[in-house]
Amino acid sequence: MKKRLLAMILAGALAVCALAGCGSKENGTGTDSASKEEGSPAQEQPAEGDTQMEAPEEETTTSGTTGGGDVTVRLAWLGSGQDKEALDACLQKFTDKTGIGVETVYIPGSWQEYFTKIQTMVAGGDYIDCVYVAIEGFEMFIDTGMAAPIDDWIAAHQEEYDAVAGDIDQNVIDKVTFDGKIYAIPEEWNNVVTHMNTNLLEEAGLSIPEADWTKEEFLEYCEKLTKEKEDGTKQYGVVVPGYYFGAEAWLYNNGAAYMNDDFTKSTINSPESVEVFQLMQDLIYKYGYAPVPQTGVDEIQLLIDGNVAMGFWGRWPTNNYNANGFRDVAVQYIPSFSTNQPIWGGGGIFTMNASKNPDAATSLACYIGSADFIREFMAAGAIPVLNSVAQDLVSELGYPQNNQIFWESASFAKAVHSPIQYPECVDIVDRAISEILVNQADVQSTLDAAAVEMDSCLMDNIE
Amino acid sequence: MKTMSVKTNKKPLSAFQKRKKADNLAGYLFLLPALIAFVLFIGGPMLLSLALSFFDYNLIQPLEFVGLKNLKRFIADPQVRIAFLNTLKFLVILVPIHCILGLLLAFAVSRVRSGRMRSVYRGVIYFPTIVTTSSVAIVWVYMFGTDTGVINYFLRQLGGSNVPWLTDKNVVYLTVALFSFWKFIGTAFLYYFIGLQNIPDVYYEAARIDGAGTRQIFLRITLPLLSPTIFFVVVTNMIGVFQIFDEPFIITGGGPGTATKTMSLYIYQIAFQQMKTGYGCTLAFSIFLVILMMTLLQFGGQKKWVTYDYE
Structure with a gap:
């Protein structure tokens, strides 16, 4: 009888434990109010289950500053928090000036994973006041109602806003304006340019090409820069931009794009587009100038290590160059396949609709977009949207050679196509690129199929 | 009244x-x-x-x-057919690898006379199972690199040429199979090993007295008495492979093209990247139904070959 009683008590305890596991997350360490007040870093532990269905979860790190007042703003930031000391130091100045504390929530992963995490946080009632958002998320944040317009704040703080926005190209401001309402303070942007390992150029007897270099000149460079190395490995002339942003940069320079500018019809299978994708495929298989794109291979590292002579990225590889102490690099515009139309993509700080302190959040956004913040925080990486600061910071870094091309195209660069169906479009484009560049699929038929699929996605945009 | x-x-x-x-x-x-x-x-x-x-x-x-909209999309979606087909390909490749090689390994280790060596082999084979898949998969991706990978480096040193481990739509299945064997064989091995320990020695002794060789003992004694374990390993492996996610997600990203895009990976893309939770649920429910049907079929068929009676 005693045994049975003990068994029943144990069973009851098990049931209680099982139910306790479903408790509210209010007191989770990551958002713990105590840790927020202390401004100490806190972590949410990732679920490390080994079940195959489980999507990989990553850690969310928090850090912050403590103000004298009651208001603390929660800011979402992409990354694992490796730069949190530098960011905290910059944000502390904002806190000192305004008395508003800032809790920064670092979310690691790709942009898509970052957006997903924010969506789930919002859906789960874990509020965020303001969010750093890249261009691919602009439409989604506004369409879902997660972002709030900041026109009222601008009207009340016109001088503060003008000090920032007055130094930004209208081209960039337009991208955060929807239906006449401004939704964000832009902070940084990137174009896509050709990065060149100058040691390899020198070995091949080549100099940095002219800004309007042609496809023929580009192929000549590729040929001269491709060779068999002494250890039996191959030095490739170029690595093709097999990613959405980079591939569209090539398309723009041939008068093509993934879709039309109002995002209602795909143009990925236009003759100009087919020509570009065919060139990419030929660079790998016909000429042998480029390696087959491969998951997990760091192409920027290939350039640093001298395994590839040219690649196509924005200014973000300067972080990798810094980390590797690599300085032998120059940049030039993408070859003019038929025209020279630089691309851009950027990011800014959005104030969330669910913000508990929208005014404080937008003030923080404006501070992050200001020269004071950018000068201190952004030595390398993306290009600041403030023209005066961009010119100073880019040249102050001292490399890559010819680095003025990073900022001089801000006024005439064309934004990468980023409709609300961006995740679907990226998936379609990535698959098409992989089929063409890895599986050697027929370019025209692959792009035709991609166009049909993309059209069905974009159909919702037709009014 | x-x-x-x-x-x-x-x-x-x-x-x-x-x-x-x-x-x-x-x-x-x-x-x-x-x-x-x-x-x-x-x-x-x-x-x-x-x-x-x-x-x-x-x-x-x-x-x-939206009523049946998600179901209609499911029927018309070409990606569903691709993902299902790829999942079936993994099923055909991985289930036999785990079930047959796991059994042979367990049988071989159980025949080792030295208890200490048996423990060493057991530890070595099971060790990869306890390591987080994502961390080791990243290392394997570096090893499988075509131009910069260590495997191809040694192949070149031996006079061979680069193998496109991750950039050929057929070879990539071999790559995933190699990784999966190394990473997950320990689980099947352990079940079989425990199953083998549970077979009473008297059967083996009697067989040896009757003059049976190793092959006969394995076929006539071990296999029939191990059939409940084999059945369990086959069913759980099949369910696991139907839900395969880690390997294609980390090693191949579903590529090249759509060569290794599985149903679980597609569900992840739809539900968590594109945030189409409704359609994601339709896909998830479809794979659940397929797994349920296959498992019921296996349970129906087991009566013909699984022996539960040892006496």
Whole structure:
């Protein structure tokens, strides 16, 4: 009888434990109010289950500053928090000036994973006041109602806003304006340019090409820069931009794009587009100038290590160059396949609709977009949207050679196509690129199929 | 009056019946925690998933009832066919690898005479299973690099040429199979090893006295008596491979092209990258139904070949 009683008590305890596991997350360490007040870093532990269905979860790190007042703003930031000391130091100045504390929530992963995490946080009632958002998320944040317009704040703080926005190209401001309402303070942007390992150029007897270099000149460079190395490995002339942003940069320079500018019809299978994708495929298989794109291979590292002579990225590889102490690099515009139309993509700080302190959040956004913040925080990486600061910071870094091309195209660069169906479009484009560049699929038929699929996605945009 | 007669006809419970009733109650109480956990974490979400498949939902905006729209999309979606086909390819490759090679490894290790060496082999084979898949998969991706990978480096040193481990739509299956064998064979191996320990020695002794060789012992004694374990390993492996996610997600990204895009990977893309939770649930429910059908078929077929009676 005693045994049975003990068994029943144990069973009851098990049931209680099982139910306790479903408790509210209010007191989770990551958002713990105590840790927020202390401004100490806190972590949410990732679920490390080994079940195959489980999507990989990553850690969310928090850090912050403590103000004298009651208001603390929660800011979402992409990354694992490796730069949190530098960011905290910059944000502390904002806190000192305004008395508003800032809790920064670092979310690691790709942009898509970052957006997903924010969506789930919002859906789960874990509020965020303001969010750093890249261009691919602009439409989604506004369409879902997660972002709030900041026109009222601008009207009340016109001088503060003008000090920032007055130094930004209208081209960039337009991208955060929807239906006449401004939704964000832009902070940084990137174009896509050709990065060149100058040691390899020198070995091949080549100099940095002219800004309007042609496809023929580009192929000549590729040929001269491709060779068999002494250890039996191959030095490739170029690595093709097999990613959405980079591939569209090539398309723009041939008068093509993934879709039309109002995002209602795909143009990925236009003759100009087919020509570009065919060139990419030929660079790998016909000429042998480029390696087959491969998951997990760091192409920027290939350039640093001298395994590839040219690649196509924005200014973000300067972080990798810094980390590797690599300085032998120059940049030039993408070859003019038929025209020279630089691309851009950027990011800014959005104030969330669910913000508990929208005014404080937008003030923080404006501070992050200001020269004071950018000068201190952004030595390398993306290009600041403030023209005066961009010119100073880019040249102050001292490399890559010819680095003025990073900022001089801000006024005439064309934004990468980023409709609300961006995740679907990226998936379609990535698959098409992989089929063409890895599986050697027929370019025209692959792009035709991609166009049909993309059209069905974009159909919702037709009014 | 009728009620009265029922009451009067009711016999008091005997001591045995009382005890049986109390035992039953205790049994149900023991089951209760598992039942609650099942309803909360498996049964409930499954029903919710079925219900969500009739809605459009992106976590932020309100649910929108769309009827059979997601089902129609499911039927017309070419990516579903690709993902199902790829999952079946993995099933055909990985289930035999795990089930057959795991058995052979377990049999070989069980025949090692030295107890210490048996422990060493057991540890070496099982060790990869306890390592987090994502961390080791990243290392394997570097090893499989075409131009910069260590495997191709050694192949070149031996006079061979680069193998496109991750950039050929056929070779990539071999790559995933190699990784999967290294990473997950330990689980099947362990089940088989334990199963082998449970087979009474008297059968082997009797067989040896009768002059049976190793092959005969394996075929006539080991296999039949191990059939419940084999059945368990086959069923769990099949379910696991139907849900295969880590390997294609980390090693191949579903590529090249769509060569290794599996159903689980597609569900992840739709539900967590594109935030189409409703359609994601439709896909998830479809794979659940397929797994259920296959498992029921296996349970039906097991009567013909699984032996539970040792005596």
